[in-house]
Amino acid sequence: xxxxxxxxxxxxxxxxxxxxxxxxxxxxxxxxxxxxxxxxxxxxxxxxxxxxxxxxxxxxxxxxxxxxxxxxxxxxxxxxxxxxxxxxxxxxxxxxxxxxxxxxxxxxxxxxxxxxxxxxxxxxxxxxxxxxxxxxxxxxxxx
Amino acid sequence: xxxxxxxxxxxxxxxxxxxxxxxxxxxxxxxxxxxxxxxxxxxxxxxxxxxxxxxxxxxxxxxxxxxxxxxxxxxxxxxxxxxxxxxxxxxxxxxxxxxxxxxxxxxxxxxxxxxxxxxxxxxxxxxxxxxxxxxxxxxxxxxxxxxxxxxxxxxxxxxxxxxxxxxxxx
Numbered sequence: 001x002x003x004x005x006x007x008x009x010x011x012x013x014x015x016x017x018x019x020x021x022x023x024x025x026x027x028x029x030x031x032x033x034x035x036x037x038x039x040x041x042x043x044x045x046x047x048x049x050x051x052x053x054x055x056x057x058x059x060x061x062x063x064x065x066x067x068x069x070x071x072x073x074x075x076x077x078x079x080x081x082x083x084x085x086x087x088x089x090x091x092x093x094x095x096x097x098x099x100x101x102x103x104x105x106x107x108x109x110x111x112x113x114x115x116x117x118x119x120x121x122x123x124x125x126x127x128x129x130x131x132x133x134x135x136x137x138x139x140x141x142x143x
Numbered sequence: 144x145x146x147x148x149x150x151x152x153x154x155x156x157x158x159x160x161x162x163x164x165x166x167x168x169x170x171x172x173x174x175x176x177x178x179x180x181x182x183x184x185x186x187x188x189x190x191x192x193x194x195x196x197x198x199x200x201x202x203x204x205x206x207x208x209x210x211x212x213x214x215x216x217x218x219x220x221x222x223x224x225x226x227x228x229x230x231x232x233x234x235x236x237x238x239x240x241x242x243x244x245x246x247x248x249x250x251x252x253x254x255x256x257x258x259x260x261x262x263x264x265x266x267x268x269x270x271x272x273x274x275x276x277x278x279x280x281x282x283x284x285x286x287x288x289x290x291x292x293x294x295x296x297x298x299x300x301x302x303x304x305x306x307x308x309x310x311x312x313x
Contacts, residue, residue: 019192030310038305039229045304049229050149050293058232059215063191066212070195075203078211081239087232 002074006106006113006138014101014117017068021056023093040093055090061121062087062130064099068119073136076112085119085132096124104133112139151291152229152303160307161226162299163265163290166258172221172269174252175311179209181245183313187213202242209243213313214282217251218271220311222288226267228307233266234287241281249273249281256285263294 003015026040039046039054046054062085069077091097101119108114114135121130152160187210188198195210202208214237222228243249253271260266270285291297 025190028310029312031312036305036310039231042304048152048301048303049305050151050291050297055231059212060190062215062235063193063212066210067191067193067195070193077239078197078202078204078208078242079239081211082237084234084236086234090231 002072002076002138004072004103004115004136004138006115006140008103008115010103010105012103014068014072014103014119016098016100017064017071018096018098019064020096021060021091021093023054025060026054026057026093051090054093056093056095058087058091058130061091061095061097064097064121065101065119065130065134068099068101069117069134069136072117073115073138076137076139080114080137081134082136083132083134085130087130089127089129091121091123091129097121097129101134109137112137149293149297150301151293151297151299152301153299155227155229155303155306157306157308158227160299160303161228163258163260166226166255166267168255168258170225170255172225172253172255172271174250175217175221175224176248177217177251177273178248179213179243179245183213184209184245186313204242204244207245209245211239211243211282213243214239214273214284216313217249217273218253218269218284218286220309221251221253221271222269223308226307228267228288228290229303229305230288230290230307231292232286233289234268236285238283240283241275241279243281247275249275260295263296265290265295
């Protein structure tokens with residue numbers, strides 16, 4: 001059951017979703033089956049790219065936004081979901097991160113409504129590492 | 144340990160890095176065939192700790208479907224087939240048009256759509272679309288990568304370890 005409906009008010013706060021990242025999530029297996037050293041899992045590889053330390057693969061913290069959107073829209077996210085995300089700051093490979101959002105606007109689309117949300121992922125220090133908008137479809141009959 | 148004198152990577156384990164000047168706006172990146180496996184879906188759920196029953200058991204579309212964010216990686220593989228750009232992910236615009244199912248083969252194609260310099264760093268955007276066996280678009284994705292974390296003032300002469308040529312695996 002989707003959380004957001006066409007009757008959800010502007011400004012509604014989406015249910016936050018959190019996770020703690022871990023180095024294991026940044027493991028990359030190469031075509032030959034061995035581990036690949038990347039700036040996400042190896043200090044020297046990161047240093048050579050100008051980073052102080054390995055950083056999380058961007059899609060790991062972003063995954064929280066996708067999970068939050070599925071909770072909010074259900075079917076209207078899997079088919080009809082849209083997003084525009086900016087990765088503003090690197091996220092540490094052990095950071096605790098939380099996705100949050102609010103409903104920004106609704107736009108009629110087809111026989112339902114597109115609900116546009118401001119979304120972001122913040123670190124435990126309160127840094128907004130990922131910001132942007134995501135939207136999904138709410139059916140008119142699901143009021 | 145950080146290099147004492149900042150440099151931008153000129154070459155890495157997979158070969159010479161592509162420079163900003165070598166990137167051709169409008170360049171056709173070609174296409175790749177991506178067959179989505181049960182293992183791909185399982186791995187995506189595991190990496191994302193996202194175990195919705197639609198991704199594991201059954202869904203309104205009949206059978207299991209993939210988390211839609213599984214579409215994030217193939218566009219990156221496509222870029223890596225043409226240009227060796229490491230850098231980091233900066234922007235992502237996407238649209239999910241049809242559910243992705245295990246066993247489905249998608250054709251992902253793309254084109255370089257823009258490049259620019261901002262705050263003394265170099266950026267490239269490429270647009271992709273994935274189509275199913277009926278020729279229907281399943282997802283679109285437009286990604287932006289910053290070529291280097293280090294500014295353009297740093298000489299491009301360093302040796303890297305990581306590469307922009309990616310293993311084509313979820």
